[in-house]
Each structure stands twice: as structure tokens, then as C-alpha cells.
Amino acid sequence: MPQPLRLGIAGLGTVGTGVLKIVRRHESTLTQRAGRPVSVSAVSARSRDKDRGVPLEAFAWEDDAVALAKRDDVDVFVELIGGDTGPALEATEAALALGKDVVTANKAMLAVHGQRLAELADANGATIRFEAAVAGGIPIIKALTESLAGNEFTRVMGVMNGTCNYILTRMENAGLPYDDVFAEADALGYLEADPTLDVGGIDAGHKLALLSAIAFGTQVDFDGIDIEGIENVTIEDIEQAADMGFRVKLLGVTQMTGRGLEQRMSPCLVPANSPLGQLENAMNMVVVEGDSSGQIVLRGAGAGEGPTASAVMGDVMDLARGIRTPTFGQPAASLRKATAARASAPAPFYLRMQLEDKPGALAKVAATLADAGVSIDRMRQYQHEKPSAPVLIVTHRTTRAAIDDAIAAMGATGVMASAPVALRIETL
Amino acid sequence: MPQPLRLGIAGLGTVGTGVLKIVRRHESTLTQRAGRPVSVSAVSARSRDKDRGVPLEAFAWEDDAVALAKRDDVDVFVELIGGDTGPALEATEAALALGKDVVTANKAMLAVHGQRLAELADANGATIRFEAAVAGGIPIIKALTESLAGNEFTRVMGVMNGTCNYILTRMENAGLPYDDVFAEADALGYLEADPTLDVGGIDAGHKLALLSAIAFGTQVDFDGIDIEGIENVTIEDIEQAADMGFRVKLLGVTQMTGRGLEQRMSPCLVPANSPLGQLENAMNMVVVEGDSSGQIVLRGAGAGEGPTASAVMGDVMDLARGIRTPTFGQPAASLRKATAARASAPAPFYLRMQLEDKPGALAKVAATLADAGVSIDRMRQYQHEKPSAPVLIVTHRTTRAAIDDAIAAMGATGVMASAPVALRIETL
Numbered sequence: 001m002p003q004p005l006r007l008g009i010a011g012l013g014t015v016g017t018g019v020l021k022i023v024r025r026h027e028s029t030l031t032q033r034a035g036r037p038v039s040v041s042a043v044s045a046r047s048r049d050k051d052r053g054v055p056l057e058a059f060a061w062e063d064d065a066v067a068l069a070k071r072d073d074v075d076v077f078v079e080l081i082g083g084d085t086g087p088a089l090e091a092t093e094a095a096l097a098l099g100k101d102v103v104t105a106n107k108a109m110l111a112v113h114g115q116r117l118a119e120l121a122d123a124n125g126a127t128i129r130f131e132a133a134v135a136g137g138i139p140i141i142k143a144l145t146e147s148l149a150g151n152e153f154t155r156v157m158g159v160m161n162g163t164c165n166y167i168l169t170r171m172e173n174a175g176l177p178y179d180d181v182f183a184e185a186d187a188l189g190y191l192e193a194d195p196t197l198d199v200g201g202i203d204a205g206h207k208l209a210l211l212s213a214i215a216f217g218t219q220v221d222f223d224g225i226d227i228e229g230i231e232n233v234t235i236e237d238i239e240q241a242a243d244m245g246f247r248v249k250l251l252g253v254t255q256m257t258g259r260g261l262e263q264r265m266s267p268c269l270v271p272a273n274s275p276l277g278q279l280e281n282a283m284n285m286v287v288v289e290g291d292s293s294g295q296i297v298l299r300g301a302g303a304g305e306g307p308t309a310s311a312v313m314g315d316v317m318d319l320a321r322g323i324r325t326p327t328f329g330q331p332a333a334s335l336r337k338a339t340a341a342r343a344s345a346p347a348p349f350y351l352r353m354q355l356e357d358k359p360g361a362l363a364k365v366a367a368t369l370a371d372a373g374v375s376i377d378r379m380r381q382y383q384h385e386k387p388s389a390p391v392l393i394v395t396h397r398t399t400r401a402a403i404d405d406a407i408a409a410m411g412a413t414g415v416m417a418s419a420p421v422a423l424r425i426e427t428l
Numbered sequence: 429m430p431q432p433l434r435l436g437i438a439g440l441g442t443v444g445t446g447v448l449k450i451v452r453r454h455e456s457t458l459t460q461r462a463g464r465p466v467s468v469s470a471v472s473a474r475s476r477d478k479d480r481g482v483p484l485e486a487f488a489w490e491d492d493a494v495a496l497a498k499r500d501d502v503d504v505f506v507e508l509i510g511g512d513t514g515p516a517l518e519a520t521e522a523a524l525a526l527g528k529d530v531v532t533a534n535k536a537m538l539a540v541h542g543q544r545l546a547e548l549a550d551a552n553g554a555t556i557r558f559e560a561a562v563a564g565g566i567p568i569i570k571a572l573t574e575s576l577a578g579n580e581f582t583r584v585m586g587v588m589n590g591t592c593n594y595i596l597t598r599m600e601n602a603g604l605p606y607d608d609v610f611a612e613a614d615a616l617g618y619l620e621a622d623p624t625l626d627v628g629g630i631d632a633g634h635k636l637a638l639l640s641a642i643a644f645g646t647q648v649d650f651d652g653i654d655i656e657g658i659e660n661v662t663i664e665d666i667e668q669a670a671d672m673g674f675r676v677k678l679l680g681v682t683q684m685t686g687r688g689l690e691q692r693m694s695p696c697l698v699p700a701n702s703p704l705g706q707l708e709n710a711m712n713m714v715v716v717e718g719d720s721s722g723q724i725v726l727r728g729a730g731a732g733e734g735p736t737a738s739a740v741m742g743d744v745m746d747l748a749r750g751i752r753t754p755t756f757g758q759p760a761a762s763l764r765k766a767t768a769a770r771a772s773a774p775a776p777f778y779l780r781m782q783l784e785d786k787p788g789a790l791a792k793v794a795a796t797l798a799d800a801g802v803s804i805d806r807m808r809q810y811q812h813e814k815p816s817a818p819v820l821i822v823t824h825r826t827t828r829a830a831i832d833d834a835i836a837a838m839g840a841t842g843v844m845a846s847a848p849v850a851l852r853i854e855t856l
Contacts, residue, residue: 026579026580033758131575147567150450151741275703293729293735294734297725300723307720307721310576310718318574
């Protein structure tokens with residue numbers, strides 16, 4: 001019998017527990033598929049006594065994740081602690097320094113320290129695998145790194161925060177305002193302790209940064225992402241978008257432009273009849289556009305014990321089979337530094353504004369847009385009871401810079417009842 | 429510089445030509461990603477002189493695919509000839525016998541000879557990779573074999589013949605009968621020389637047989653598939669299905685049941701608002717249900733130069749990187765012989781029939797169904813001008829055997845104007 005691959009698992013929350021369950025439940029299937037057994041040598045977590053529904057007696061216990069990573073009977077360090085510093089980072093570094101491969105679900109750590117960790121891995125003949133860090137059970141990391149390795153990528157897009165997608169679809173389906181649905185999601189336990197990680201687009205931004213590195217061979221550049229959360233999306237935006245055949249999604253987009261790497265995470269309008277537009281509730285979806293493959297769409301659960309543990313196990317099984325690629329698909333030293341091209345790719349935009357009920361207000365707005373070089377595709381002024389009139393505009397393709405110029409100039413017209421909202425329309 | 433991976437490509441149709449283009453266009457990217465160059469040593473095809481838009485001078489030419497496979501300067505044999513016997517099979521066997529890995533897009537060859545070829549590969553330390561054989565550019569083989577290797581699969585489903593999906597969606601969108609759209613598809617060059625390969629469900633059946641082997645660890649069993657084509661789907665079926673919230677798809681389903689492996693390829697009703705129901709035109713989609721991952725959906729182009737060449741290159745890049753798994757994900761000797769459980773999984777069914785305009789006709793049909801143990805969920809009799817009345821029935825969950833019993837008994841009632849059509853409703 002060949003030697004087992006021996007895991008050390010740090011962090012026994014839902015995902016870590018899920019991994020333990022799979023290793024136990026599918027022992028013989030895993031052995032058959034990998035050609036060798038997969039076993040767990042040792043575990044660590046904050047509390048040893050908590051009942052997790054899985055017996056831990058068979059595994060050595062370590063209080064300290066670094067000590068776990070260094071154990072002689074641990075071949076692969078499975079990091080499921082979370083957080084971009086502290087024990088997760090220290091133990092990952094300890095494992096890599098010893099030439100041990102790391103499997104992790106930690107998007108924050110890789111978004112911040114990815115380049116340095118990938119270099120450390122390369123220097124020690126190790127690799128970091130992180131399928132579980134992006135879009136839960138969806139095998140997007142492997143698809144980009146391996147399946148589609150014959151492509152140059154033109155664009156990668158995704159809905160990668162289930163909580164935000166839940167909030168946006170719930171607003172639409174129930175006709176409820178943002179604050180009410182946010183409170184619901186909070187009561188259901190859907191939100192992180194710091195909810196801005198979710199609704200502010202940070203968590204999804206971490207994931208996008210990792211996809212960019214693989215797709216474009218660039219160093220992870222989380223700071224280069226333009227991030228905008230869903231906090232200012234109103235039920236009116238959602239209803240008006242629906243009326244024009246669109247749905248609002250917190251969409252991450254990364255694409256290489258003539259001016260550099262453009263990475264955006266923001267609420268966008270997407271066609272309602274597109275796969276992204278049809279994505280409901282907490283589901284995740286990633287759309288990859290390759291020069292040969294065309295558009296490949298992957299959809300699945302973005303979180304939860306089973307899906308995330310499935311992704312961790314996919315990485316573990318790869319390592320058991322001897323499948324190893326450099327962390328971001330090519331040697332870390334060959335990853336180019338990205339030049340952030342902020343919002344340079346042109347697109348149509350959706351603009352919502354409240355105009356004072358004064359003669360000539362609409363004409364002033366139209367003139368302001370014209371001065372900024374923004375041409376109007378459609379405009380609607382709605383029936384209203386308030387002293388200000390809601391106006392919606394869909395522009396022809398333009399740049400975010402031109403839109404921002406126009407919005408700045410509108411402020412001086414004296415006809416704006418409140419600051420306009422601008423949402424990009426992402427064509428698919 | 430590490431040694432290049434040297435390809436020998438047999439078959440220079442659209443896919444082979446597409447592979448040559450990618451190797452040339454992305455030379456430096458491929459080298460960076462694989463850690464070594466990918467080169468083409470030699471090619472073979474039926475005609476040397478045909479203009480393919482790619483220069484061939486740099487490659488050695490072989491008239492004979494077997495000679496190509498045996499060349500000393502060929503590390504990997506890329507089989508893009510097609511056909512389940514003849515040169516494709518002979519050259520594949522020759523390559524494997526020499527311990528050379530094979531990359532192929534040939535679903536027919538693997539569906540018929542897969543087990544024997546996988547055993548031959550194992551015996552010689554080689555492997556066969558066939559991402560391009562199933563659903564074109566969609567990375568379903570790698571997803572099942574590697575990404576989801578921690579799962580036991582409960583069901584795998586797919587729309588895997590773009591021509592059939594084109595015909596069915598075109599019928600629905602244009603309101604045209606099958607024969608008209610079939611003629612259109614023929615004129616557009618969408619159909620195989622023998623169109624029953626497409627519309628008869630054979631081609632999609634070949635693909636399903638390969639997915640079953642990986643998902644359930646069983647020997648490829650193409651003969652165990654219940655195959656029914658789309659030839660008898662009428663525009664009335666499509667319109668009535670739409671009216672009830674369904675769409676008709678040529679759907680392949682494989683699942684392990686208590687009675688054995690059930691593999692079906694048949695026109696089915698699927699919910700119109702499900703990912704499968706929303707799949708339009710020539711697109712392909714595969715839905716995988718894993719016990720941990722939940723439902724994972726993959727969508728993309730199922731054919732064409734770019735997508736299929738992208739899949740071939742994914743396999744080539746894996747081999748260049750040293751990523752090798754046994755042909756069907758585990759040693760061929762460990763694949764169990766499948767017991768075909770024919771249509772045993774229960775489901776609701778859609779029944780369409782023409783009844784003679786006689787008093788009591790409907791009552792007789794209802795009684796026949798009751799006698800067969802089939803209970804009715806919904807029934808509709810439509811307005812009609814003909815001497816026979818169209819009747820639609822949606823049953824509660826039942827078995828195909830009970831439906832077939834009921835249909836056989838209906839023949840004896842003397843009220844059937846024509847043979848009933850029964851379509852399974854696949855719940856998602």
C-alpha cells in the first residue's frame with residue numbers, strides 16, 4: 001500500500017469539520033481515486049471541547065497552529081483559521097518554509113500576502129492551493145489555472161458574495177428596501193461580524209484579486225481594485241432596472257485593457273435574461289471569457305460546509321495524486337506587477353437622479369451630460385408626488401471618468417435634489 | 429531550458445487546425461504556464477495540400493497516423509481523426525503500447541473501446557485525456573475527475589448536443605415544426621453526415637457514457653444507455669410544455685440507483701426557469717450533483733474550433749506540467765462492471781395523446797392509467813377541429829415501466845387516434 005497523504009487541519013469551524021467528515025465518510029473512494037489513502041494526523045482549533053459532531057480522538061491535538069504545521073507527521077497543512085494575519089499567516093509561512101504544501105480557504109490572507117507567500121512557496125518547492133477561497137464549491141481556480149491554460153483571457157466576471165446576491169434578489173422579489181433586507185439577513189446570520197466585508201464588497205474583492213493574478217499573470221493587487229458596495233442600491237434602482245430588462249448584481253470584473261489591469265467590484269446592471277442576471281439568492285457564478293474557449297459559465301453554492309469542504313478536498317486530492325502547479329499558475333517570479341487602469345473600459349451607464357421641480361431642470365441635466373461628452377440612449381421622467389422629480393437615464397457607451405465629470409458638473413446646476421447614482425451596465 | 433513537450437497531431441480538421449493556431453499564437457504564455465515549451469513535431473491528415481490557414485512546413489508530415497504515433501520525436505499523440513475504429517483506434521493503440529499519453533476528442537471511440545484502451549494505458553504507464561470529447565470547451569472531465577474528487581455523485585445531467593438544442597429552441601422561438609427546423613439545420617451545415625448521430629441522441633449518449641464511468645467508477649457502458657432522439661418531439665409538445673412552465677431538452681442523465689446504474693438520453697421536460705431550461709441555441713450545459721458540493725452547473729460552447737481546441741490544449745498543458753490521472757480517474761482494473769438499471773428512477777411524466785371523439789374516451793384513458801398505478805396530476809383537453817381530440821396529462825411521480833404498461837393498455841381501448849408520446853419531467 002502506498003504511503004498516505006497526511007493532513008494537519010488548523011481551524012475546525014464548519015469547513016474544517018466538513019473536511020473531517022468527508023475524509024471519514026469516503027475513505028475507500030478517496031483511496032481508489034488518489035491511489036493512496038488520505039489521512040488526518042493532527043488538528044488544532046480555538047476550543048478543544050466544543051461538540052462538532054465529529055470524533056477527534058483519533059487525531060493528535062495542537063493548541064498552536066504553527067506547531068501543527070511543523071509536525072513531522074503532517075505532509076500538507078490545511079489552513080481554515082481565516083484572517084489575513086495572526087495564526088493563519090504564521091502557520092502558513094511555517095509550513096511553506098519547511099517545503100510543505102498548503103491548502104487554504106483564506107481569501108483575505110492571499111489577497112494581501114499572496115505574492116510574498118507564492119514566492120516563499122516557490123523558494124521551498126511547495127505550492128499553495130486555494131480552490132475553497134473563491135466561490136465556494138465552484139471549481140473556478142482549477143478551471144482558470146489548468147483547464148483553460150491554452151487561452152488568453154479577455155475578461156473574468158463573477159458574483160462571488162452570496163450574502164449580497166441574497167440581499168439584492170430578496171429586495172427585488174419582495175419589493176423591500178435595502179435596510180429591511182439587510183436586517184433580515186443579519187437576523188438569519190448571513191452577515192460577517194463586520195458586515196462591510198460583505199455588503200461593502202471587500203470579501204468579493206479579495207476573491208477577484210486572486211482570479212486576476214491567475215488570469216493575467218500579474219501579482220495580486222487587491223489595492224488596485226475599485227470597490228463599491230451595495231449599500232446605496234435602492235429598491236427603485238432594482239425596479240427601474242427590471243423594467244428596462246436588467247437586474248442589479250454586485251459584480252466583480254477583471255480585464256486587461258490597453259492602459260493596464262482594470263479590476264472593479266461594484267453594483268452593475270446585467271441583462272435579466274443572461275446567466276448572471278438569472279442568478280438568484282445566495283448562489284455564486286463566475287464567467288470566464290477566453291480567446292479560444294469563448295464564454296464559460298460556472299455556477300454553484302459560494303459558501304457553506306459541504307461546498308467549501310468539497311473545494312478543500314479537491315485540492316487535497318490533487319496533492320495526493322501528485323498534481324501540483326505553482327500557486328498562481330506560473331512561477332511567482334514571473335508574475336508581472338499590475339498597472340491599475342481604473343475604470344477605463346467604456347460601458348453604458350444607468351443614472352438615477354432627483355431633480356427639483358423647476359422649469360428647464362431636465363434641459364440643464366441633458367446639457368451637462370452633453371458637455372461631458374456623454375450621449376443619452378434613453379431617458380425617463382416618472383410620475384411623482386414629491387417636490388422633486390425622479391429621472392432615469394441610460395447612456396450610450398462612455399467612460400466612468402466622463403460620468404464622474406458630468407455628475408460633478410450637475411452639482412453646480414442648482415436643479416439636483418440629491419446626488420445622482422451611477423451604475424455601470426455590464427454587457428455580456 | 430527544460431525539454432519541450434512534443435506533440436504529434438493526427439487529423440487537421442477545424443479542431444486540429446485550432447490547436448496548431450493556439451500553440452503558435454500563445455507560445456510564450458504556454459511556456460510560462462507549463463514551465464516548458466509545447467511544440468508540434470509532426471502532423472498527419474487525409475490531404476496534405478488543403479489550405480488550412482496555418483503553415484505546416486515546420487512540422488514533419490506522416491500519411492499514416494500509426495506512423496505518426498510511433499515517431500521518436502512525438503511524446504504525446506493528439507488524436508483528432510474521429511470514428512470509433514480505423515486509423516483513430518489503431519494509432520491510439522500504437523501510442524499507448526509505447527507508453528505515450530494520448531489526448532483525444534473522440535467520444536465514439538472511448539464510448540465503445542474505453543475500458544480496453546484505459547487498461548492498455550495503465551499497463552504501459554500512459555493515460556488518455558479526453559476533455560474535448562465531452563461538451564466542447566466546458567471543463568467537465570477535469571471538474572468531475574479532479575475538482576470534485578471529494579464527492580460521491582448523486583446525479584450528473586447534461587445537454588451535450590448543440591445541434592439538438594439548437595433545433596429545440598429554434599422550434600420554440602420561431603413556432604416551427606421539427607421537419608422545417610431540421611431542414612434549416614441541415615442547410616446550415618449543423619448536422620453530421622449521418623444526422624441520426626445528432627438527432628437520434630447517439631453522439632450525446634457517447635458523452636454520457638464517459639461521464640458515468642468517471643462519476644460512478646464503473647466501466648464505460650454505452651450499450652446500457654436508454655437512448656431516445658428528438659425526432660418525435662412536436663411543436664405542440666414544446667408549446668404545451670412552455671404553457672406549463674417547462675422547456676423540452678435532449679437531456680442525458682446518469683445516476684446510481686438501488687438497482688444499478690441508470691443512464692438515459694431522451695427528450696425531457698425541465699423547469700423553464702432552471703439553468704437547463706434557460707439554455708438556448710447550440711450551447712451545452714452539464715449539471716453535477718455531489719454529496720458535498722451540491723449542484724454545480726457548467727455552461728459553454730459544446731463545439732467549434734476554438735472551444736474544442738481550448739479543451740485539447742487544457743489536456744496538453746496538464747501533460748506538459750506533469751499532471752496525470754488514470755483515464756477515468758482511477759485505475760481501469762478498479763472500475764466495476766455496471767449493472768444497467770433501465771429507467772427505474774421515478775419521475776413525473778408528460779403524456780400527449782390524440783383521442784377519438786367518442787363519448788367516454790377520456791374516461792377510458794383515465795381508467796387505463798389508474799389500472800397501471802399511474803396517478804394524474806393535471807389533465808387538459810384542448811379545443812380542436814379534427815375528428816380527434818388532443819389531450820395532455822402530467823402524472824405524479826411514477827416509473828417508466830408503469831407509463832409503458834399504461835400506453836400498451838391504451839392501445840386496446842379503441843379510443844386512441846395515434847400512439848401517445850411520453851416525456852419524462854426531470855426535477856432539478
